[in-house]
Amino acid sequence: MTPITPTAPDRAAASEARKQRIRDAALSLFSQFGLRGASLDAIADQAGVSKTNLLYYFPSKKKLYISVLQQILYTWLEPIRAIDAEQSPEAAISHYIRIKVELSRDHAQASRLFCLEMIQGAPLLKEELQRDLRALVEEKSKVIEGWIASGSLLPVDPHHLIYLLWGTTQHYADFAVQIEAISGKTLADPEFFETTINNIQRIVLGGLLPRSNEA
Amino acid sequence: MTPITPTAPDRAAASEARKQRIRDAALSLFSQFGLRGASLDAIADQAGVSKTNLLYYFPSKKKLYISVLQQILYTWLEPIRAIDAEQSPEAAISHYIRIKVELSRDHAQASRLFCLEMIQGAPLLKEELQRDLRALVEEKSKVIEGWIASGSLLPVDPHHLIYLLWGTTQHYADFAVQIEAISGKTLADPEFFETTINNIQRIVLGGLLPRSNEA
DNA sequence: TTTCGGTTGGACCAAATGGTCTAACCGACT
């Protein structure tokens, strides 16, 4: 009943598992050395399969790379999709920051690969960015403008707000080494994790300058 | 009288110029493809010299890479050095943001190379980060704490404030493609440049939430 | 038991790559 493919059902499952193992290894190496810098030998090695076998599942290096990127992209844009006009701006932004810092902690490699691709000029994602991401950002900008119009948010350019949130939160994944070198802490440390979220929320929502009582 | 080296003086100048041309080409390619991803052939080509000649000036790929990185590092940490206790926090932070966004505009490649190196785990810079950068950040954190103690700044963890400033400003260099895909603008556009600075300053200093008059 | 399609890996290949060797070049000083 279960078999959909002509061969045994667990055959397909095992195959998919293997593919995922390869994708995982690829993510690990691509996120460290980039598309050109990572070799198929190394990826196959880390995945525990032969290079030929890797090329059986993914017909070329580029196809493998794209497959990995594609898998990331969805997860990556999820938090911003969650923003909606029904929430208060405080709740929405607070929540967004938390989710994004969680992503930086749990999917740091994915964040780095995404960053690498951007640095390189996003040769493989540019189109998608221009179409989907742009529309998504436009949509959420409208929400932010609504908040501003209703007086529940101080006036700010929605795009720059979004960039600031992206930049700040991803920084903890992409520059993890730097942060560890300076703070001696990682997001894996629960206390540092909470402090991080807390401080970003405080700065973005409340600002740094005290309301002057003078003048 | 002028000759310091045994050979003619302009000989050394021409030599240094060539070295710089090579470093420039190297920056351009390393910042795009990383240490492994960029080839000496391509670098020599872009610099307009033969590969052998490149290897005459820089005895190995790694040495060249380090030379480029070294040259960046100083420029990169300059803005944070400029922060001092005499300024008002508002002036210091405003100025820092402006300088940093200027760097993102004028030295985007350097920013990206630095980012790449961090992503990779900073194998060549880790030591320096742990020593010099850490000390520098510690010093400036003291300044920020002073501001907080004197009541001219709301309480915030200095480290996280610094990370937020770094992340936000560098984002405009490292993710330039993404920003262009969404906003259709670049920092090269003077209006966009000023809007960027203005918005970051406003969010960081003033915060987003209006002071509630209720309750 | 045979066969068949999906699967696996060792041998192999052409191109690219980091780096060496050697010969020639060139301007300055004798």
Place this chain on the structure above:
DNA sequence: AGTCGGTTAGACCATTTGGTCCAACCGAAA
């Protein structure tokens, strides 16, 4: 003119790399 040290490049090399080919394997259906 000759030579000397800094400079330049073409030929060459060993290794790595992305990718192909072919032979073998393996579990299930006939």
